Every structure is written in structure tokens, then in C-alpha cells.
Amino acid sequence: MFQVRIHGRGGQGVVTAAELLSVAAFVEGRHAQAFPTFGSERTGAPVVSFCRIDDEAIRAREPIAEPDALIVQDPTLLHQVDLFAGLDADGYILINSGRSFDELELGELREGRRRERLLTVPATEFAREHLGRPVPNAALLGGFAALSGLISIDSVAKAIRERFAGRVGEGNVAAARAAFGYVRAEIGEPARA
Amino acid sequence: MPEQQVKFFQTGSFAVGNRLLDPEQRSVQARMERSNSLTCGHRACQGCGEALGARFALDAAMRATDGNLIAANATGCLEVFSTPYPESSWQLPWIHSLFGNAPAVASGVAAALRAKGRTDVRVVGQAGDGGTVDIGFACLSGMFERGDDVLFICYDNEAYMNTGVQRSAATPPAARTANTKPLGDQPGNVFGQGKNVPLIALAHELPYVATATVAELRDLEAKVERAMDFHGPRYIHIFVPCPLGWGSASRDTVRIARLVKETGLFPVFEAEHGEVVGVSKIRRRVPVEEYLKLQRRYAHLFRPRRRDDVIARLQAIADRNVERFGLLTDPDQAAAMPGEATDLAGLEAGADEPPERAAEETNLMRLLSETHGSPR
Amino acid sequence: MLEQIEGSAAVARTVARCRPEVVAAYPISPQTHIVEGLSDLVRTGELEPCEYMMVESEFAAMSACIGASAAGARAYTATASQGLLYMAEALFNASGLGFPIVMTLANRAIGAPINIWNDHSDSMSQRDSGWIQLYAETNQEAVDLHLQAFKLAERVSLPVMVCMDGFILTHAYEEVDLPAQEQVDEFLPTYEPRQVLDPAEPVTIGAMVGPEAFSEVKYLMHAKQMQALDEIPSIASEFSDRFGRDSGGLVRPYRTDDAETIVVALGSVLGTIEDVVDELRAGGARIGALGVKCFRPYPLDEVREALGGAERVVVIEKAFAVGAGGIVGQNVRLALSGLPPRVHDVVAGLGGRPITRQSLLGLFDDVLADRLEPRQLHFLDLNRELVERELERMQKGRRPGPHAENILRDLGVVAAGSH
Numbered sequence: 001m002f003q004v005r006i007h008g009r010g011g012q013g014v015v016t017a018a019e020l021l022s023v024a025a026f027v028e029g030r031h032a033q034a035f036p037t038f039g040s041e042r043t044g045a046p047v048v049s050f051c052r053i054d055d056e057a058i059r060a061r062e063p064i065a066e067p068d069a070l071i072v073q074d075p076t077l078l079h080q081v082d083l084f085a086g087l088d089a090d091g092y093i094l095i096n097s098g099r100s101f102d103e104l105e106l107g108e109l110r111e112g113r114r115r116e117r118l119l120t121v122p123a124t125e126f127a128r129e130h131l132g133r134p135v136p137n138a139a140l141l142g143g144f145a146a147l148s149g150l151i152s153i154d155s156v157a158k159a160i161r162e163r164f165a166g167r168v169g170e171g172n173v174a175a176a177r178a179a180f181g182y183v184r185a186e187i188g189e190p191a192r193a
Numbered sequence: 194m195p196e197q198q199v200k201f202f203q204t205g206s207f208a209v210g211n212r213l214l215d216p217e218q219r220s221v222q223a224r225m226e227r228s229n230s231l232t233c234g235h236r237a238c239q240g241c242g243e244a245l246g247a248r249f250a251l252d253a254a255m256r257a258t259d260g261n262l263i264a265a266n267a268t269g270c271l272e273v274f275s276t277p278y279p280e281s282s283w284q285l286p287w288i289h290s291l292f293g294n295a296p297a298v299a300s301g302v303a304a305a306l307r308a309k310g311r312t313d314v315r316v317v318g319q320a321g322d323g324g325t326v327d328i329g330f331a332c333l334s335g336m337f338e339r340g341d342d343v344l345f346i347c348y349d350n351e352a353y354m355n356t357g358v359q360r361s362a363a364t365p366p367a368a369r370t371a372n373t374k375p376l377g378d379q380p381g382n383v384f385g386q387g388k389n390v391p392l393i394a395l396a397h398e399l400p401y402v403a404t405a406t407v408a409e410l411r412d413l414e415a416k417v418e419r420a421m422d423f424h425g426p427r428y429i430h431i432f433v434p435c436p437l438g439w440g441s442a443s444r445d446t447v448r449i450a451r452l453v454k455e456t457g458l459f460p461v462f463e464a465e466h467g468e469v470v471g472v473s474k475i476r477r478r479v480p481v482e483e484y485l486k487l488q489r490r491y492a493h494l495f496r497p498r499r500r501d502d503v504i505a506r507l508q509a510i511a512d513r514n515v516e517r518f519g520l521l522t523d524p525d526q527a528a529a530m531p532g533e534a535t536d537l538a539g540l541e542a543g544a545d546e547p548p549e550r551a552a553e554e555t556n557l558m559r560l561l562s563e564t565h566g567s568p569r
Numbered sequence: 570m571l572e573q574i575e576g577s578a579a580v581a582r583t584v585a586r587c588r589p590e591v592v593a594a595y596p597i598s599p600q601t602h603i604v605e606g607l608s609d610l611v612r613t614g615e616l617e618p619c620e621y622m623m624v625e626s627e628f629a630a631m632s633a634c635i636g637a638s639a640a641g642a643r644a645y646t647a648t649a650s651q652g653l654l655y656m657a658e659a660l661f662n663a664s665g666l667g668f669p670i671v672m673t674l675a676n677r678a679i680g681a682p683i684n685i686w687n688d689h690s691d692s693m694s695q696r697d698s699g700w701i702q703l704y705a706e707t708n709q710e711a712v713d714l715h716l717q718a719f720k721l722a723e724r725v726s727l728p729v730m731v732c733m734d735g736f737i738l739t740h741a742y743e744e745v746d747l748p749a750q751e752q753v754d755e756f757l758p759t760y761e762p763r764q765v766l767d768p769a770e771p772v773t774i775g776a777m778v779g780p781e782a783f784s785e786v787k788y789l790m791h792a793k794q795m796q797a798l799d800e801i802p803s804i805a806s807e808f809s810d811r812f813g814r815d816s817g818g819l820v821r822p823y824r825t826d827d828a829e830t831i832v833v834a835l836g837s838v839l840g841t842i843e844d845v846v847d848e849l850r851a852g853g854a855r856i857g858a859l860g861v862k863c864f865r866p867y868p869l870d871e872v873r874e875a876l877g878g879a880e881r882v883v884v885i886e887k888a889f890a891v892g893a894g895g896i897v898g899q900n901v902r903l904a905l906s907g908l909p910p911r912v913h914d915v916v917a918g919l920g921g922r923p924i925t926r927q928s929l930l931g932l933f934d935d936v937l938a939d940r941l942e943p944r945q946l947h948f949l950d951l952n953r954e955l956v957e958r959e960l961e962r963m964q965k966g967r968r969p970g971p972h973a974e975n976i977l978r979d980l981g982v983v984a985a986g987s988h
Contacts, residue, residue, distance in 0.1 A: 019575070019742045026573035026744060034742040038599075038685065059840035061737050062923045263766045265636060266775075276776035286766035288639050289775030290662050294632030297624065301591060301636025301644070302766065304620035308590035308642055314768055332632065335625030 001054040002150055003064045006140075007083050008073030011043035013137035016163070017071065018049035020141055023159035024151040025053040033058045046081055053150065069148055071140050072096060073123070075104060089113055092148050094183075096136045098122035116187045119147055126178045131171035142176030146183035149190045153180045220411050221252045228255040228284065230264075235282040236274040240443025242433030242450065243271050243321070243348040245407045250346055250431065253414035254317055255285065257421035261314045263302050264288070267295035267324030270355045270435075271348060293328035295320045296336040299343040307342070315421065316342065322349040322363035325430075326390050333390075337397040337426045344420050344427045347390065350435035358438040362388040365458070366510070367503050368490045370438075375493035384506060391462075394428040398467035405461060406432040408451035412473065416463065423465075432459050440489020452484040457511035460518040475520045481508045571746050576708040576738045579745040580647075580673055581606025583712045585616040586753040587671075587719045589645040590760075591637035593622045593630040597652040598685045599735035600675040604647055627652035631659035631670075638668035639774055641765040643719065645670070649735055650677035650691045657695065660728075664699025664790060666775060667763070669722035671715065672700075675735040676836065676887075678920040682973040686921020687735040689835065689887040692864075693896050699790050701729040701797055702865040703817060704835040708738055708745050710862075713816030716748065717804050719757055724800055725793050726763050734837040736921070748812065756811055794866040801863050819868035821860040822875050824850060828857030829880045830937065831910075833872075833901055835861050838885065838917075838924050845929045854937065861897065872904040881911045883936050885929075885949070887918040894946050913941050917949035924949070955979055 004021060008014035015036040022032035036049040050064045065085075069092035072083055078095075087093070089112050095101075097120040101110055110118055121143040123136035131138070138160055145153045157173045164172055221227050230251035237244035255262050263286045266272045272289045275282045290298045299318030306314050318336070320329055325347035336343055352370045353359040360370040366384040369375055373382040394402040400423040405413040413431060420427040434450055436443040453459040454473065458481060461473035482504055485491040494500045515521055572579075581603050584592075592611070594604035610616040620637075624630045627648050634644040648656065653674060663670050678684040679691050692702055703718060705711035711733040718729040733739060748756075764774060778786055798819065805818040815821070823843050825831050832842050839860045849856050859875050861868070876882050882905070886897040893899075895914030902912050913936060918924045928950050935941050955976050962969045969975070 022742045023573045031744065032573065032742070035737065035740055038736055038740070058743070059844050060926065061734075061741075061837045061840050062925045065925065065927070261768045263640065263768065273777060276773060278776055278778050278782060281773035281776055283773050284771060286768055286771045287773050288636070288766055290632060290635050290666075291658055294628060294635075294659060297629040297632035298636035298639075300622065300624075300629075301593065301633035301638075302640040303636075304591045304622055304633065305637040305640035305642030305644070308618045308620045308637075309640075310618070331625055332629050335629050338625070339622065341622075 001052055001056075001058070002069070003067045004051040004053070004069045004071065004144075004150075005064045005067040006049045006051070006071040006073065007077055007081070008047055008137075009043070009077070010045045010047050012047075012073045013135050014047045014073055015049045017073070017137035017141060018051040020138070020156070020159045020163060021051045021144075021151070022053070023162060024141070024145075024155040025051075027155045027158050028151060030055055031058050037063060046077060067091060069144070069150075070094070071144055073136055073140060075099075078104060078106065084109065090117070092117045092144075093119070094140060094144050094147050095120045096123040096140055098125060116190065117147070119143070119183060119186060121179050121182055123175075123179055126175045126182070130174035130178060131168070138172035139175040139179035143179035143183045145176075146180045147187065147190065153177060156180075220249075221256050221414050222249060222410075224256075227252050228260060230255050230262075230283065230285045231275060232282045232284050234280060236277050237270070238435075238437050238443065240434075240436040240441075240446045241270075241274075242407045242435060242446045243350060244274070245410070245446065246348050246405075246413065246431045246433045247271055247275075247319070247346075249407075249410050249413050250319075250417050250429070251285065251317065253417035254315070254344065254421060257418040258315045260285075262286075263306075263314060263316050265290070265295050265299040265302055265316065265318045267318075267320030267329055268292035268355070269321035269324050270350075271319065271321065273355055292324055294332050295324055295329055296332040296343065296345055299345065300336045300339065300341040303342045316344070318343050318345040320345075320347060321354065322347060322351060323353045323355075323361045325349075326362045326388050330388075330390075334393075334397070337394065337399060337428070340425050342424050342426070344417070344429065346417075347428070347430045348433045349430055350433050350438060352435075352438055354435050354438045363390075365507075367494060367507060369440075369493060370490070380493045380500065380503065381490070391428070391430045394430075395464050395467055395469075397426070399428055400425045400466060401427040402429075402464040403462065404430045404432070404459065406450040406454055406459065407434070408447050408454065409461070409473065412461070419463070438490070440492070441487050445487050449484065449487055452479060452487070455479045456481045456484045457515040457520050458484065458507070460514045460520060462518060469518070472518050472520060474522050475515070478515075478521065481511050570749065571744055573742060573744050574708075574747070575602065576711060576733065576741050576743070576745075577602030577675075578606050579708050579712050579747060580715060580733070580739075581610065582747055583715050583753075584645055584671075584673070585610045585619075586748060586750050587645075587716060587757055588616075588643060588753075588759075589619060589671075590642035591620045591622065591634065591644045593624050593633040593637070593644070593646045595624050595627050595630045595646075595648070595652065597627070597649050597677075599677060599687075599739045600647045600649050600652075600673065602739065603673055603675070627656040628659055631656040631663060631672075634670045634672075635659060635663050635666070635668055638663075638670050638762070639666075639764070639766050641760070641762045641767070643723075643760040644668070645672065647673035647675065649675040650679050650685075653691045653695060654679060657698070660695055660698040660700060662775075663728045665786075667726040667790075667793075668728055669719075669726055669760070670728040671718045671722055672728065672730045673711075673715070674730045674732045675739045676732050677735040684920040685735075687737050687887070688919045688921065689732070690919075692730065692732045693888040695730075696865055696896070699727070699794075700865065701725075701727055701794065701863070703729065703731050703801075703863050704861065705731065705733045705738065706821075706837055706839045706860055706862075708733070708741060708743050709814075710816045711738060712745055712747065713808060713812070713814070716753060716756055717801075717808055717817050720804055721797065721800055723760055724804075725797050727790070727793050727797065732836065737837045746812075746814075752811065756808065798866050798868060817862055819861075819863045820871045820875055821862055823858040823860065825857035825859060825875055825879070827855055829855040830857070830883065830933070831876055831879045831881075832856070832858045832883045832885060832933075833861060833876070833897065834858065834885045835864060835897065836887070838887070841924060841926060842885070842929065845926055845933070848926075848930070849933060854933075856933065864897070864900075867900055867904075869900075869904045872901060873908070876901070876905055876910055877908045879910045881913065881936060883913045883915060883933070885915045885917050885924070887916075889914075889916045889946060898946075911943045913943050913947065914945075915941075915947045915949050922950060952980075
């Protein structure tokens with residue numbers, strides 16, 4: 001089983017990100033479960049969502065305490081909340097930022113971890129460019145596909161198009177592909193997660 | 194040949210059962226084919242205004258709908274006295290659910306009928322003042338706002354009668370109830386804002402809103418039938434005296450209902466789409482005291498000493514209604530207010546009619562054709 | 570057809586395929602996506618003929634369902650927590666009058682303190698309302714139970730609530746095989762009311778019943794629920810034949826055959842429990858689980874049979890009877906009266922506190938090592954220190970203040986989330 005935890009703030013599509021990831025896995029014939037934590041519905045509040053992917057039916061219902069991958073949609077959360085709790089040494093981290101791990105003062109985090117699994121990607125910029133709105137979730141999913149090899153970019157695109165019609169769908173797909181390309185360029189092709 | 198003056202008490206009036214009227218204009222109750230929706234055998238008190246009003250209202254609704262009517266009833270006197278297990282006096286499809294939900298249940302029935310394409314079947318919701326003005330109010334307003342096709346009828350006897358005469362939001366100021374007794378400085382119910390549900394219904398801009406009393410039963414029937422011409426939420430508020438709760442003589446029910454209108458305390462009107470389109474004018478204005486004296490729930494305003502201060506405040510309410518609704522044809526009527534000859538003895542059950550009554554009724558009738566403002 | 574879909578959306582689409590004629594909708598977290606979904610389906614005409622009533626309260630919602638059902642329409646609504654309480658009077662009215670209304674209950678904690686997350690205090694508070702209560706373990710089962718619920722309700726003339734854990738199931742995306750309209754139509758015939766308000770044949774419904782007959786009428790409610798104990802497995806079996814999967818029924822045992830320890834639970838937590846059972850089994854423990862799918866009527870015989878051979882039973886429940894103990898626990902003890910198994914009552918998951926694999930492992934460890942006192946109600950993961958501190962505060966000081974605020978302050982919880 002592969003467990004992904006996504007952190008962000010309300011209004012950034014954190015919940016949708018987990019759902020789309022689960023659909024992408026489903027499209028590839030795997031089992032997937034996505035769910036959020038909930039506070040009262042308001043923008044700006046920290047939100048966490050979860051996605052489990054497995055070849056077997058998934059029965060567990062608890063929040064993901066030991067993620068295999070973390071996606072951070074909002075870097076302002078980095079030093080406010082303990083985002084990295086439970087992530088093991090082999091875990092993936094993908095952070096939405098144009099700055100590097102060092103620039104984000106996360107250099108220490110890299111110690112003892114596999115460097116090719118830790119990355120930042122300017123997802124909000126890709127979103128602005130291809131979608132016209134600073135909603136980074138689709139781009140991050142594209143980046144994550146490249147980073148982890150867990151799902152293909154085509155599955156991500158399919159999941160996006162199922163959810164969003166017309167120009168919005170295409171814009172999100174474009175942002176996802178752009179981020180995918182960016183991560184690919186950074187780390188090359190990963191071993192499949 | 195010597196002349197014999199014949200006094201017709203009922204000619205030109207719309208008193209019930211008037212055989213001198215055109216058959217089409219006669220009361221539903223005068224017809225052989227009346228549905229008797231609330232048939233005999235129910236356990237209402239002698240002189241119950243609600244039983245009277247319900248019988249007239251429902252049969253009128255049945256006539257207007259060719260018998261295709263379903264009724265939803267709130268908990269209350271009407272529900273209790275009409276369905277004493279194992280009997281029921283209802284001869285139409287009838288459901289009682291809870292105290293506070295009659296409007297919502299009626300809405301649900303209407304929705305079901307609509308889903309099934311049964312547009313021929315209509316729905317009536319009914320409740321006492323408690324089930325309409327207080328505990329049923331949220332559901333009532335919801336039904337109004339949604340535009341559900343329900344005629345809702347409130348039988349207002351101005352207190353929670355079924356449970357022993359406790360105060361409701363419809364209880365008038367100064368009235369005695371089981372929990373607004375004439376003890377302490379403020380005798381009887383407080384002089385609050387009141388809750389005028391007919392006006393609230395007006396504010397909801399319903400297709401049809403009307404008030405009525407059981408003194409003008411033909412008028413009541415006509416209003417119910419008129420209401421059935423419309424679709425959407427409609428509201429009729431009927432003033433129904435309760436001899437037991439009000440401490441009035443059971444024979445005085447209709448009289449008291451007439452007086453509440455003639456004093457101006459209860460404006461009788463009709464409204465369509467939020468505008469008043471008709472008012473039942475006061476035929477012969479009467480001071481509120483004449484109305485109050487017939488009911489022991491106001492006895493504390495007269496004994497052990499007169500509370501002219503309170504009576505004056507009640508009179509002011511009546512005056513305001515008269516002005517606000519234009520209840521007088523001739524504004525000068527406000528000045529001259531001949532009193533009905535009653536005395537405190539009339540409060541005792543079983544007292545005989547004062548002899549002056551017969552002559553006054555003739556006066557009353559004469560004035561009818563001159564001053565009656567109702568379009569019927 | 571298999572879809573990766575949100576639980577609420579799956580339920581909305583399935584309910585629509587059951588062809589309700591009147592849907593009364595009042596929103597409350599976490600059921601909102603269900604009523605929103607149904608609104609869309611009615612607007613697009615996918616669900617028709619159906620009157621979608623946006624009522625002004627849950628009390629009105631259930632009341633409208635009562636009126637609609639009385640007029641012969643298949644009626645549906647959904648609620649949770651406070652909403653269920655607000656319609657409590659109407660719940661009893663619906664069951665007392667025998668209307669086959671189906672309602673989704675998105676299980677959520679009841680306040681005070683206000684809490685929007687999952688537990689079973691809402692459905693448990695109405696366990697005696699005369700409604701049948703079915704509990705879904707997964708969104709697939711939630712979908713399947715709605716089909717079965719309409720059929721069951723109309724067969725026994727009792728209302729049915731399908732309980733699914735709020736947020737945990739309602740807001741989870743997972744694969745669900747949605748039944749096609751033709752399949753539903755074959756399984757669920759048109760509603761034939763046993764009593765109906767019809768001008769052609771007037772009846773009086775809801776008259777007062779005095780001491781002479783009240784007991785008999787109430788007994789009938791009980792008798793009908795007892796009858797449901799037979800109908801439920803029958804309908805589940807019919808469902809299984811038609812749709813090719815097991816859903817519903819009264820209880821579902823998991824690896825209980827030779828189990829010394831059996832864990833009993835309702836709803837979605839069974840998934841986590843089954844994972845833990847597998848883990849412990851792999852380590853050699855003889856442990857199993859029993860899912861209670863139908864809590865009312867209470868399947869006493871089935872529970873007795875499933876648990877009778879175990880040494881110990883651990884009931885894990887998401888609600889409790891304040892001042893009295895466990896609720897499901899009480900019912901399990903009743904089923905096991907006279908039989909050897911020791912029963913442990915464990916309350917967990919209140920107000921949405923996650924029941925984790927870690928905690929369960931610790932709990933079962935304690936149970937197997939006999940460290941859990943069987944006669945005491947045990948609260949899993951309770952922060953005793955917080956409680957002690959608040960109790961101490963209550964003793965001292967003239968005005969110690971509200972409990973919840975004091976405890977939250979102690980916890981140092983920032984309102985904006987504590988991840």
C-alpha cells in the first residue's frame with residue numbers, strides 16, 4: 001500500500017487533489033481511497049487530505065500517520081505545522097515552491113533521505129500560466145506522477161478531465177503536464193514507487 | 194284591510210340556511226349533498242366555535258374540490274374531539290401527525306400528489322392557534338415561503354384549550370388563562386406586541402389570505418371556496434369562541450363572534466397577493482366592553498372593581514384596527530356607539546335574553562343593507 | 570458500474586435510482602453532498618417524477634416525509650446529529666404510524682460541545698424510536714443498504730435509517746459499483762402503500778389511542794421489528810443473488826470460527842479492525858471480528874451464536890450511555906447472558922477521534938494480557954491528565970469556567986487546525 005498525505009490551506013484544492021489522485025489510480029485498475037480531514041469550511045485554514053493506493057481492497061479508515069509521500073501545496077505551512085510527522089527515510093516530499101529545499105530552510109530534512117525523492121516545484125506558477133488561476137493542485141499531481149512514478153501522467157490527465165470540463169479541464173491538464181515535465185527534467189525517470 | 198307588518202329577519206342577509214336566497218347562494222350546509230366532512234358524534238363542548246367553524250370550512254372546501262380533498266390536522270381540541278378512539282368523525286382522508294408540523298405534513302401530502310400527477314386532489318392543513326401561531330409557526334412560514342399548494346386554516350380560540358387553557362401568542366392582552374391569571378399588578382395576559390399571523394401571511398404575499406368569524410358563516414364558506422380558486426399557499430384565520438376556555442355561555446358563541454367584529458377588535462378582511470381587497474365593515478359599532486362582559490376571562494376587568502385603564506387600552510386596540518383597516522363605512526360611526534343592552538347578569542349561564550334584544554335585531558337588520566361592505 | 574466516487578455522491582445517485590417521489594432536504598454537515606446531489610438529479614430530470622422540497626428544518630423534513638408517505642409516495646430524507654434530534658418527535662411519529670420512510674443518517678456526534686465529526690451518538694440516541702437501523706461498513710455497503718432499506722421498509726411498514734459514518738464514509742472517495750436503473754427496478758418494485766390518504770376511500774390516520782388499545786398498537790411495532798429479523802437476511806440474500814455481492818444482513822463474522830477473542834463493532838471502523846485482526850492472526854493470535862450490520866431490531870440470537878464460543882469479547886463502540894456504560898456493550902452482554910465469554914466495553918472514536926491501528930494493537934494487547942477490567946467502561950486513548958486537571962479545577966475556584974474551553978486551552982489547540 002502506498003500512502004500519500006497532502007497539506008495545504010482551504011481554497012487550494014487540497015481535497016480535490018487527493019480525490020483526483022485516487023481516480024488516477026482507479027483508472028489504472030488499482031484500488032484507491034481518498035478522504036480529507038475537516039475543519040469548518042473556510043478558506044485559508046490548514047487542510048489535510050489523504051490518499052491510499054493499493055492492489056488489494058483497502059479497509060483501513062484512519063488518517064495516514066505514516067505517509068510514503070507528502071505533497072505540500074502551501075509552503076507557508078512549513079514552519080507552522082509539523083507536516084513531516086511519520087514520514088520515513090524513503091519517503092517522497094513534493095513542495096509547491098519556486099525555491100529550493102535549502103532556500104526554504106529545509107536543508108536538514110534532506111539528511112538521511114533519498115535526495116531524488118525530495119523536490120520543490122513551482123506549481124502555482126504553472127497553474128497561473130496554464131489555468132489562469134493560482135490553484136496548484138493539478139500541477140502538483142503532475143509533478144508527483146513524475147517524482148514517484150506511482151501513477152502515469154496520462155491517468156492524472158484522465159482524472160482531471162473527468163472532474164473538470166472544457167477549458168478548465170484542459171488548463172489543469174496543461175499545468176499538470178508542465179509540472180510533470182519540470183520534475184522529469186530535474187530528476188530523470190524514477191524507479192516506480 | 195288591516196295591515197300586518199311582517200318582519201323578515203333574514204331577507205337580504207347571508208344568514209345560514211336562508212331559503213329565500215337563490216339556491217346557488219345558499220350555504221353549503223343547507224344542501225342535501227353536503228359532505229359532512231366533520232360529521233356528528235364528535236365530542237366537542239356544547240357551543241364549541243371550532244367545531245362550528247371546521248364543519249363549515251371543510252364542507253365548503255369539499256364542495257369547491259368536488260370532494261377531492263385531504264386534510265392534515267395538528268394536535269389540539271379539534272383533533273382530539275373529532276377522533277375519540279375508536280371512533281372518528283372525519284369523512285374525508287385525514288391525518289394527524291404532531292402538534293407543530295401540520296403545515297409541513299400538508300406540504301408533504303401536496304408534494305406527493307404533485308409527484309403522482311394527482312392535480313385534482315387538494316390539500317387543507319388545519320390547526321388551532323397554538324399549532325399555527327406558536328409551535329407550528331416555523332413550519333407555517335416554511336410552507337408559505339416554498340409556495341406549497343396548501344390551504345391552511347387556523348381556528349383561533351386564543352389559547353391552548355386542549356391542555357387546559359394556557360396562554361398562546363394569540364391570547365389577547367388582559368385575557369385570563371390558566372397561566373395568565375389576574376394576580377399581581379398586571380391582571381391577565383400582558384399587553385405585548387401580539388403576533389398577527391394574518392398580517393404575517395400578508396407579508397408573505399400569499400395568493401389569498403382572509404380572516405373570518407363563526408358569526409358570518411356564509412362569509413366563511415365563501416372565503417374557503419374563494420381560496421380554492423387559487424393555487425399555492427393560502428391562509429384563513431377564523432375567530433372561534435370557546436365557551437369553556439373563555440367562560441362564556443355556550444349559546445353566546447355566535448354572538449361573541451359577532452361582537453368581536455363589531456367592536457373592531459378582530460378585523461375581518463380578505464387579501465390577495467399581499468393587498469387587502471375587501472373588508473367586512475362594522476354594521477353597528479360597539480364598545481369593547483360589550484364584548485368583554487360576556488366572557489369570564491375578562492371578569493377581572495369589572496370585578497371587584499372596574500379597570501377602566503385596561504379597558505381603555507383594549508378600546509385603543511380596537512380603535513386602531515378600525516382606522517387601519519377602514520372598518521367603518523361612515524367614519525362618524527366612530528363617535529356614536531350605541532351599546533347592546535347587556536348586563537352582568539348575562540354572564541351567568543342560563544340567563545334569559547334581555548327583552549330589548551328583539552327590537553335591536555330589527556335595527557341591526559335594517560342597517561345591514563345600508564352598511565354591509567362585503568362583496569358577497 | 571464501477572466508479573471511483575465520493576460516498577455521498579454514490580448514495581445520492583443510488584437513492585435517485587430507487588425512485589423516491591418526494592425528497593425533503595435540509596442541510597447539515599456531513600450530509601450536505603447527498604441532498605445537493607439529489608437536487609441536481611431532480612433538476613436535470615434524471616430523477617423524475619420527484620418533488621424536491623427544501624424545508625425549513627429537519628423537523629419539517631421528517632414531517633413532510635410523513636405527509637408524503639401517507640399520501641402514498643415513496644419518501645426520503647437525510648440528516649445527522651443535531652438534525653436527527655430536532656426531528657426526534659417526528660421519528661417516533663413516523664414509526665408509530667408505520668410509514669416506510671427511508672433516511673440516510675450521516676453519523677455525527679451530538680453536542681454540546683458542538684462537534685461535526687463522526688461518532689454514533691446520534692443514531693444511538695434514537696435506537697428506541699422504532700426505526701430500523703442498518704450500519705454500513707463501506708460506501709459500497711451504504712449504496713447497497715439503501716436499496717435494501719426501501720424494500721425492507723415497504724415490506725414491514727416501518728421506517729429505516731441507513732447509518733454511514735460522517736466524513737469517514739460520506740466524504741471518502743472509493744470505488745463503488747453503482748447499480749443500474751434496470752437492476753434497481755427489478756429489485757425494488759413500485760411502492761404499494763398499506764394505508765393511504767385517498768379521497769376515493771377516506772381513512773383517518775393518527776387518531777388518539779387510549780389505554781384500551783395503546784399496548785396492542787405498540788406491541789405491533791415490536792412484532793414488526795421482530796419480523797424484520799427474518800426479512801433482513803432474506804432481502805440481503807435476494808440482493809446477493811441479484812447483484813453478486815454480500816451486503817447488509819444482520820451480522821457479519823470475520824475469522825471468528827476458532828477465535829478466542831472477538832471484537833464487535835458497527836460501521837466503518839470494522840475495516841481498520843479487520844486489518845488489525847489479520848495482522849494479529851499472522852502473529853498467531855486467535856482473534857476475529859463481528860460486524861453488527863443491523864442494530865435495530867437487535868439480532869440477539871445471531872450475536873449469541875457468533876460470540877458464544879469465544880473466551881472474551883471486546884466491544885468497540887462510538888457512543889455510550891452517560892452514567893450507565895456501553896450501549897452496544899449492554900446489548901452484547903444481554904445476548905451472551907448465561908454464556909462464558911468475558912465482555913469488555915470500549916468506547917472509542919468519539920467526536921471524530923481517529924481509531925488507529927496503533928491504538929487497537931495496544932488495546933488488544935491489554936485485553937489479551939488481561940489488563941482490562943471487564944466490568945469497567947474503558948475509554949480508548951483518553952487523555953487522563955487533561956480530565957484530572959479539569960476535575961481539579963472544578964473543585965477549586967469560585968468560577969472555574971466551561972469545561973470544553975478549559976480543556977482546549979490546556980491542550981493548546983489552535984483553532985486553525987492542529988496538524
